[in-house]
Amino acid sequence: MRHQTLVSAVVVSVVIAIAMAATSSVAGQSAPLEKPRAVAKAVAPTKAYAPPKTPDGQPDLQGFWTNSTYVPLERPNNVTKEFYTKEEAEAAMKRAAERESEQTEPGTTADVHYDFTQFGLDRSQSTFATSFRTSQVYDPPDGKVPPMTAEGQKRVQERNAARKTAGGQYDDVKNMPIGSRCIIMGGAGPPLQNAGYNANYQIVQGAGYVMILTEMIHDARIIPIDNRPAPPSGVRQWTGISRGHYEGNTLVVETTNFNGKNPFRNGSENMKVIERFTRVADDAIEYKFTIDDPSTWTRAWSAELPLVKTGGPIFEFACHESNFGIANILAGAREDEKKAAGQKKGSSN
Amino acid sequence: MRMKLVAASVGVCVLLGASHAWAHHAFAAEFDVNKPLTLKGSLVKWDMVNPHSWFHVNVKGPDGKVVEWLVEGGSPNQLIRMGVTKTTVPIGTELTIEGYQSKDGTNKAVGRNFVLADGKRLFLGGSAGSVSDPSKIK
Numbered sequence: 060m061r062h063q064t065l066v067s068a069v070v071v072s073v074v075i076a077i078a079m080a081a082t083s084s085v086a087g088q089s090a091p092l093e094k095p096r097a098v099a100k101a102v103a104p105t106k107a108y109a110p111p112k113t114p115d116g117q118p119d120l121q122g123f124w125t126n127s128t129y130v131p132l133e134r135p136n137n138v139t140k141e142f143y144t145k146e147e148a149e150a151a152m153k154r155a156a157e158r159e160s161e162q163t164e165p166g167t168t169a170d171v172h173y174d175f176t177q178f179g180l181d182r183s184q185s186t187f188a189t190s191f192r193t194s195q196v197y198d199p200p201d202g203k204v205p206p207m208t209a210e211g212q213k214r215v216q217e218r219n220a221a222r223k224t225a226g227g228q229y230d231d232v233k234n235m236p237i238g239s240r241c242i243i244m245g246g247a248g249p250p251l252q253n254a255g256y257n258a259n260y261q262i263v264q265g266a267g268y269v270m271i272l273t274e275m276i277h278d279a280r281i282i283p284i285d286n287r288p289a290p291p292s293g294v295r296q297w298t299g300i301s302r303g304h305y306e307g308n309t310l311v312v313e314t315t316n317f318n319g320k321n322p323f324r325n326g327s328e329n330m331k332v333i334e335r336f337t338r339v340a341d342d343a344i345e346y347k348f349t350i351d352d353p354s355t356w357t358r359a360w361s362a363e364l365p366l367v368k369t370g371g372p373i374f375e376f377a378c379h380e381s382n383f384g385i386a387n388i389l390a391g392a393r394e395d396e397k398k399a400a401g402q403k404k405g406s407s408n
Numbered sequence: 409m410r411m412k413l414v415a416a417s418v419g420v421c422v423l424l425g426a427s428h429a430w431a432h433h434a435f436a437a438e439f440d441v442n443k444p445l446t447l448k449g450s451l452v453k454w455d456m457v458n459p460h461s462w463f464h465v466n467v468k469g470p471d472g473k474v475v476e477w478l479v480e481g482g483s484p485n486q487l488i489r490m491g492v493t494k495t496t497v498p499i500g501t502e503l504t505i506e507g508y509q510s511k512d513g514t515n516k517a518v519g520r521n522f523v524l525a526d527g528k529r530l531f532l533g534g535s536a537g538s539v540s541d542p543s544k545i546k
Contacts, residue, residue: 166444171436171508173460173519178482179490179533229437239433241459257485274485276459374485381457384480387438391511 110308110338115266117284118308120338123371126251126346126364127187127258129155134194134202141202142191151193156183180256188343188365195362198349204324204360211355215325229392232385240385241378243297243321247278249314249332250323250348251364260366261373262336269303269310276378282312289315295328297321310336326355342368433459438480439518443509447477447517451501456484456494463519465503479505479519482532492532503530 111119129152143151159181163170175181194202207215225234238244246254251273259274269282284303294300295318303312312334319328330352337345344366351359449467463479484492504523510516522530 166441168436168441170520171439171441171518173435173481173507174521174529175482176533177522177529177531179486179492180482184533185486185489236433257483370489374488376458376483376485378459381455382459383462384433384438384460387510387512387516388433391438391440394511394513 108339113264115264117264117269117305118310118338119264120262120269120310120336120344121264122262123369123373124260124262124344124366125186125188125258125369126246126253126260126366127182127185127256128190128253128365129182129187130190130192130195130365132195132252132362133204134196138193138202141193141197141200143193145191148189148191152189156181159183175256182256185256186367186369188367190365192363195364196360197363198361199358205356205358207325207355208353208357211325211327211352214327214355218322218325227392229388232389235385235388237321239388241276241382243278244275246275247273247280247298248323248348249280249298249301249312249334250350250362251334251346251366252323253364257376259369259373261371269312272373274373274376277376284310289313292316295319299330299332308337310334312336323350326350326352329354336366435480435518438510439508439516440511441508443511445507445509445517447479447503447505447507449474449477449503449505451497451499451503452476453499454494454497456487458483458485463503463505463522465505475515477515477517479507479517481519481522487532490533496532497530501525 113119113121160176160183163172176184179185196202196204199205222228222234225231228234228236232240244254245252246258251260251271254273254275257274261270261272263270263272267283267285269284271280271282272278273280278298280298280301282301282303284305286304287302289302290300295316297318297320299314299318300316301312301314303310305311312332314332314334315329317326317328317330322328323330323332330350333349333351335345335347339345345363346366347361347363349359349361350356353359447465447467449465451463452466453464455462455464461481461484463481465477465479466474467477468474487496502525504525505517505519506521506523507517507519524530
């Protein structure tokens, strides 16, 4: 870790994130966590980190970053505190890495997959961020996403009913999940979410704009920072429409105008996402987000996800062009139908 | 890493590997859990394409006839970042692939395990050196 300063208790929990390269073939091995500095909770910063500036004076957030982490969004049920100790954090990370590389039972559905470890796709083989946080959600203080409103629950039921009306998942390509169809995946956000693998981002800042490129699956969010108003409510996009501004060294991005086709945790198209990016070290950005969607959740809620420096470049993820899985899946479904029809015919004879 | 090879023909195909569920689509919809198989052959082509790479393998059948199989594997992006290239697994490499055949009965399979001639698992990630280091990109 190159940064040596303490900023605040919350910052400390993120700053401990270590951009590490675990090259071992054994999942779960990783660089040890830095000695915890959460004890500095009440300590005022002695020397705040001063981020470099871009030529036009923005706090420099540029570079390649990853939010790959074993910290879960919600706090595990058996955990009641906001931060682990160093030993607890290491143990939790080790358990998660071991689960990720566990063996599957031959002949089971879960086994029908290529081995992720062989292809370097389990998180511990890549740069990933560590944190003492027990959950990404820090508000509400219980570390859980708040309960859904009655309206939110009704919307979920209606969405499920609409899916059933449309037929089986493999009846039509349009019934398949949008990730499978290479339209968009969860990591793009907003909010930025850990995509599991290839969880990488590139931030580029130009005069008046910030661009966030998401590797999975090659989505670029272009954010004006010139205080222009949000567009009319009729203009809607998959990743919403973002507007940014700076509060000190923090980039604050507000996103509205979602099209509702890619709902984050079943949120509504009227969801507002407020993201805060603060460079807290050469190799770490504190990334926080708040979800404000009164028609879905009983209160606004906030989370913090480590974002640490990783290597570039980001390679194009030309998902759609080589998505042979779609055709294979549909062909497989038709084959299943033929078999089922044959069995039905056989049993009626 | 535990691993055992057992002929699929006897219906006991012990396939051991990672169980992680991160994927961009459900593989059990594409491949048949009731059609486990073991393929032995030589690599003729590796399509390093997203979202999933495809290994083309020439497999000699019991009748001596060589048939090309397509075997689905992982996304190349992470591998490239680790320094893996198309030539990391040279054409002609002898592979034993344990997996499941496609539901439509064509010569396609998902590669549960890729095993080299010396019995070692093909381990692309760990064999490639440090990650997130641009200098590793060849």
